[in-house]
Amino acid sequence: MSTKEYIKNFIKDPNIASVTPTSKQGVKEVCSKMSFENRVVIIEYGPATGVFTDYLLNQISHDSVIITIELNENFVHYLKNNVQDGRVHIHHASAERVQDIMDEFGEQADYILSGIPFTLMNNEVRRNIVKQTHSVLKPGGKFLPYQTFFQRDRHLKDHLHEHFSSVQDRYVFRNIPPMRVYEAIK
Template identity: 55%
Template sequence: MDTITYLKNFIKDKNIASITPTSNVGVRKVCSKINFENTDLIVEYGPGTGVFSNYLLKNMRDDSRLILIERNKNFGSILKRTIQDPRVVVVNDSAENVLETLRSYKESQADYIISGIPFIMIKEDMKNRILYNTHRALKKGGKFLVYQTCFQADHHLKIYLDRFFSSVETKYEIRNIPPLRLYEAIK
């Protein structure tokens, strides 16, 4: 079901980076960087059909919040229909507007922001706006956890992340189709 949904949206929307959702291994690897016990707010950019969202909800505290920012209206509708949890807010918007989204839901800063949006396909000025606003939206010590398909050059996103974050680490996860490049950027 999810792969078919991704494929249909991939064909219609140039902003979707993959034809299949991230594997359970990829989700666990990205989320292993999260301290769920000390987390009040997580924001997810581009949640698609909610593979990460559902994993996050299983591990978050009952009083934590999850804001899902999904630009694709079809995916947004799926999320609203399939995730019925009072801790979740689904917002149909762009990641660049994360600060306005936080303000509108009376949140100041997030502990973690997770992103699967295809930075390789985003123009430089938009990429810089997203990263600048992401940095501002995180608490001191907060983490921006990014997963991207491995088809980009080694330096591509890291160069941009290094401009905004004090520490950036990258790793590969080959047990995903396609393999992923993972970034952990700390404010």
């Protein structure tokens, strides 16, 4: 998808978190908290054009799985036409449906990545997504949401502390816009 098309989607859809896709450095920073030595099940909320998906496909084993959950219909269409790998399962849905999707899948996740804009959600939706995220992770699994750097604790970090045993965050300035990356461990 061209930058121009991506920006058009950003303007039309208030659920898109950033005017540009995450940079390669940003992707590596977020994924540095993951291990790819064994089979993994990864859920990705808001994959957009698949910059994380593409990176992950080059890291994971042949028997690993990536489950994407994307709300924007244009991005779902783009992913279905451009990601031709049997390890990727693309769902056109809200992250609020993660429990239903994983019930159908029959496994729990090792990692969940999220670029969805928690800042733009109401408190009930935030709390629900974080709660369901916790429930579909394996013990020791990680939730790795990344947000624009101006994220306030009440938008996400406070909710993470309600459900996860360990929560850390850091800033990544080598991305436009800079990101705040969280690591919440079940």
